[in-house]
Amino acid sequence: MNRNQLDTFLRKHHQEAFLWARQCCGFDGELAKDVIQQVYLKVLEGKARMKTEAHPKTWLFSVIRFTAIDELRRKGKWQEVEIEEDMAWETEPEESDSHESLIRRLPKMQQEVLLMVFYHDMTLEEAAQVLQLHIGTVRTHYDRGKKKLKEWIETRKTFEV
């Protein structure tokens, strides 16, 4: 893809890219804005290059994810995310927990796999490409995340009754 094609591609996927960046940044919209800006610069200046043009969306998602991780680490927020997960995993959800806070209770990998599959309509193979992990590992994250999230949704429902 030349620069103009890349520009068109990024514009086409801008909304989805921003939403994914926000999800990778622990649902922090402000941080996601910085991340997406950096991603576009990397792509348009050729610092992030597509190896094959077969899966441009998974490549873009991968660049966004790694840029978000770098940004979270740079701002000292990466550990916060991990500690939060460990604490949340053990406790039961509350009635006031939103959809986002339920997802944030999951370990980061499980969050990302579930969001890619259910929210962004990607396959497990595509998710594996984004995460640069083996498909078997991704499937494990998917199954565990699905099971736990379902449990929490059920628990939250009991408050509504």
Added chain:
Amino acid sequence: MPSVRHMNINKDPELKTFFQELRKQDEQLIIPPFPEVEKKSRSIWWIPAGIAATLLLGAFFLPLEKSAEPTAPEVLIITLEEGPNQELQFHIQETNEMDIWESPTASLLTEY
């Protein structure tokens, strides 16, 4: 790759609904406009142009530099010498440095 798309994922209907609701909530989010990334010109035409301009300016200004003016003589050497008819004549010599002057009696000092 069609095989990728056809991989069987057991999408739990409850989770599907959960994520659909999340998507619905996200419709309320304000998506920032596509950032206009400033296009960096990849052409390097300005490098030779810059060198040429520098050379032109150099050529223009160098000849205008004032050439070093000869410095005014700072030393006057006045000697009194005897002419052919045994009259005394003054010889005045202008110079910037003293080392060209030699005392007329210097030979006496060395011979002595």
